[in-house]
Amino acid sequence: MNSPKISLIVTIYQVEQYLERCIQSVLNQTFKDFELILVDNGSTDGSTEICKNYKEKDERIKFFQKSHGSIASGRNFGLKNATGQFIQFMDADDLIAPNMLQKMYSIYIQSNSDLITCGYQKMYLNEKDEEYFVKCEVEDQTYSKKDFLLVCAKYCQNFILYFVWNKLYRADVIRNKGIWFDESITRSEDVLFNLEYIKHANSFSFIKEPLYIYNRSNVNSITKGFEMKDVEMQNITYGRFRDYLYEQGVYHSNEQYLEHQYAVTMFSLVAQAYMTSKDVPNKVRKAYLKSILDNQWTQKALRYFSYSGLLTNIIKYKIYKSINTTDSIFRVYFYLKRGKLVD
Numbered sequence: 001m002n003s004p005k006i007s008l009i010v011t012i013y014q015v016e017q018y019l020e021r022c023i024q025s026v027l028n029q030t031f032k033d034f035e036l037i038l039v040d041n042g043s044t045d046g047s048t049e050i051c052k053n054y055k056e057k058d059e060r061i062k063f064f065q066k067s068h069g070s071i072a073s074g075r076n077f078g079l080k081n082a083t084g085q086f087i088q089f090m091d092a093d094d095l096i097a098p099n100m101l102q103k104m105y106s107i108y109i110q111s112n113s114d115l116i117t118c119g120y121q122k123m124y125l126n127e128k129d130e131e132y133f134v135k136c137e138v139e140d141q142t143y144s145k146k147d148f149l150l151v152c153a154k155y156c157q158n159f160i161l162y163f164v165w166n167k168l169y170r171a172d173v174i175r176n177k178g179i180w181f182d183e184s185i186t187r188s189e190d191v192l193f194n195l196e197y198i199k200h201a202n203s204f205s206f207i208k209e210p211l212y213i214y215n216r217s218n219v220n221s222i223t224k225g226f227e228m229k230d231v232e233m234q235n236i237t238y239g240r241f242r243d244y245l246y247e248q249g250v251y252h253s254n255e256q257y258l259e260h261q262y263a264v265t266m267f268s269l270v271a272q273a274y275m276t277s278k279d280v281p282n283k284v285r286k287a288y289l290k291s292i293l294d295n296q297w298t299q300k301a302l303r304y305f306s307y308s309g310l311l312t313n314i315i316k317y318k319i320y321k322s323i324n325t326t327d328s329i330f331r332v333y334f335y336l337k338r339g340k341l342v343d
Contacts, residue, residue, distance in 0.1 A: 007084030010038050010090045011074030018092065019047050019093075035083065036061045037082055038055070039064050070189075091214075095213040107168075108168060114201035116206075119207065119208055123217060136159075138155065143203065145201065152198070156261040159261075177200045226269065259304045260301065263301035286324070286327050293323070
């Protein structure tokens with residue numbers, strides 16, 4: 001039996017509310033030559049049964065179960081079992097447009113690029129529980145390795161470069177170069193996987209059309225907490241990115257975009273601490289905030305941050321008498337935002 005053109009890997013954990021719609025969006029693709037690899041990462045809800053039912057309906061579906069672990073471990077498991085010539089990833093609560101696989105593969109045929117990246121849409125719910133969408137697009141473009149490295153951090157905007165789910169990868173590059181997700185990294189593991197892939201890729205194509213639908217309807221859930229190591233994980237990620245750009249002699253052409261995005265990331269961590277973790281002790285929250293405020297890269301990055309509101313100025317110019325004062329200001333700010341923060 002010939003191997004499929006594309007292996008699409010979905011890591012699953014406690015997503016029964018969204019899973020059927022996710023799987024159906026794959027089965028509805030106009031491009032048919034694929035295998036769908038479902039990796040159950042230790043779910044205890046109805047996700048397992050949904051996967052089993054779909055596996056019985058379509059021979060292109062492979063279903064695996066493993067003990068609970070990080071999403072990185074689930075994706076690595078999927079990679080080990082993938083047989084396709086190309087690799088795509090998908091989150092189990094998201095959707096893809098009916099023509100996504102066809103479009104991505106067609107661009108590869110036209111460009112012979114090693115990495116194909118498309119735009120995406122964020123899907124939210126309004127106050128009436130009605131879905132609405134925010135597009136994150138890029139211009140249609142193909143780059144050589146040399147030209148791409150000069151501007152690659154530009155694609156950090158809207159996290160276009162960060163995610164793995166809006167990309168088509170050549171499986172032989174991943175296998176031959178031994179590219180895996182770093183399971184010791186608990187945040188932004190996508191970035192590091194992409195960075196390793198970029199090191200070994202020679203050409204890059206971008207598709208303007210937002211073919212992937214990123215489900216942010218539960219973005220304001222209070223169940224998602226934060227950990228002190230979150231800041232450390234982000235610093236490791238951005239540190240490796242900076243080091244690579246320095247090694248290639250292209251850091252300065254990318255500096256503005258990269259450091260701006262680093263500032264955005266730090267604000268996201270601050271927001272998470274105040275909007276999604278209400279039961280965390282004050283002492284822990286303040287220590288977390290201080291680790292962000294005192295970070296030398298935060299101070300540098302804010303020089304490139306375009307938003308000049310209250311919080312930016314507090315951090316940029318350290319307009320606070322103590323961490324207690326700053327904590328109080330942040331509490332009030334995020335309370336007034338009522339969980340509505342552009343991410």
